[in-house]
Amino acid sequence: MNRLEARGVSKMFPVKVEALSDVSFTVAPGEFFSIVGPTNAGKSTLLKLIAGLHGPSSGRILLDGVDVTALEPRARGVSLLFQNIALFPTRNGYDNLAYPLRLGGWAEDDAVARVREVAALVNVGHLLDRLPATYSGGEQQRVAIGRALACPTRLLMLDEPLTNLDARLRIALRLALKSLHRDRGRTILYVTHDQVEAMSLSDMILVLNRGRIEQIGTPDDVYSRPRTKFVAEFIGTPPMNLLDVDVRNSAELGEPAAAINVAARDLPAGSAGMKLSVGVRPEDVVAAPAPSESASLPGEVTWIERLGSHQVLDAKVGRQALKVVVAPDHPIRHAGPAWFGLPLPARHWLDQDTGRFIRPGG
């Protein structure tokens, strides 16, 4: 099972949370495809529909071109790892990992090799002889991830597999997942609320919000060319700055108060009459201790977060909040007056009424 298609999938629930509305997408063979969104966006519902644990209210699921919407979960040949995992308590680590392989009729010699390989990847070699009752929470989760990875099915679905793990372990397992996917070329459908995970791992990302698709694209697409306000604010830490603008006919003059003044000639084509916000990523904002051509907006740094590899400046320009990411050796060392610039090429224009960005070609 390799290629997955969802066509117009909707799911209604008595209460609205976790419902889905007209979701269509295609996962190509060998792709690492992530579904990312906040709690209750409908991510897990979508996985359950694909696995066959729920039936959709309308729409179809196709695997390798075959409509499986009416098939039982077992007949679909997909595997799903839930966030809350259950290991077999009376089987040791080895037998837990080997379980899906035995189920798939693997010869024991091949299974041994596969189990060792997966165990090394998720770093549970020392747990193979022990029963799950002796594992810590993190160890249980690693064995469960290992068992899912050992599954011979070609479409692997993972629902928040790294949630609840230590931050450090999460980073290590993220890399393990990435290299496994690179080496094996298996199709992986991955659900997470953590946009960093999705960005780092995926070939394609589907951003889901309130049961609807906000955008489907590569990590570069969703980061550099977000289509909606939701995507711009959900992808990236800190999120994209969105500032109200006042349009001036000449240059960018005057003290900014409620809005940033921008020149009419700098606006995107076709935006006349729209109520606009200008979006700029925190790392694209210019900040300086003194005014210059590239940093001409007067403002104030109110807080500095030092994070080792970089710093986040919390600032105000007029009444609007601005976050700026700068290098650790940036000349602004303390809170106080500062000057800011929003470079033209880094500006994204948001139509406030539709919540969508204005992009050339739609």
Added chain:
Amino acid sequence: MRSRLELRRLTKSFEQTLAVKQLDLAIMPNEFLSLLGPSGCGKSTTLAMITGLVEPDSGEVCIDGRVVNAVPPQKRGLGLVFQDYAVFSRLTVRQNLNFGLEARGVSGRERDARTAAMAERLGLQTLLASRGSALNMSEMQRVAIARVLVTNPRILLLDEPMSNLDASVRASLRTELKQIQHELNQTVLYVTHDQSEAMAMSDRLAVMDAGAIQQIGSPDDIYHRPRTRFVAEFIGDPPMNIVPCEIVRSGSATAVRTALHGPIALEELEVDVGPHLLGVRPHDVLMAVPGAPGAAMTRVRFVENLGAKHVLHVDYGDRLIATVVAPNTVQAGEDIAIALQPGAVHLIRESDGLVQRVERQKAMA
């Protein structure tokens, strides 16, 4: 409130396991200190001894100079907010705030005044009449904290308060939380396994592993001057690269050599000749001009796109190391030259994991 918390030689074991070993820690009045470590490191046990829910085998818990080991939990004057903070969903925000005060016998006009003042400080005035069930995650978190702060705790203890929240909410809340602490001059002990949270909020961090504190210092200290391999690897995302290296002596000069780099001269550093480990942060592995002094060629195996930056995983002897570059500079499969940022490498002794930072060094072409 500005109180001081001190832990002296605090020790606790459970059955065969020594959970906390002779732990010394002082949290200054008005300080935001994070106790940071992986699960199982003993940080929750330490917190439980501070609150009085677990009795230490030996050692003392002192608040403002007074030993409180024998003082029952509710009389220690501590405010605790934990992971599954319970905001009563059927009660209004006002009733939630009043609740803690009433439990402490504060009622009537004083109760109302304190609730109103705290609501104003935390920006909850407009929500006072809303029920808990109507709040979003960020508001709920603020109510949970306000409800504890309104009782004037001497020390605010936060036990992984954000771990159940979505990543996107967490990032904005941590700034908010730090600002609240700063404004109220509140002594805070924050317990977490998340190094980026701890780095962002703390005045100082105490990094804990295997029941003991590995290092205490400012975020800057811990990041740039880790004292042990554990601290070096635990702090930083992506984590520090660690590669084998060899200390060599040529004449009177000492130098370090790795699979790709060196010899890099080490000045004023006393180290034994022989194998060591070299730690270098991904941000300090720099792309260089091929052929430049200190530059070595390598192949990019894969690229992690993190939006604002890309992490390249490149060959380095028998392993991969990470380097951070601007977006869309390099593709997987390309050959590039890398150099190590002078002054940013850490020598790690293999036997005990102790780090010696190489403050001064120069590339020898």
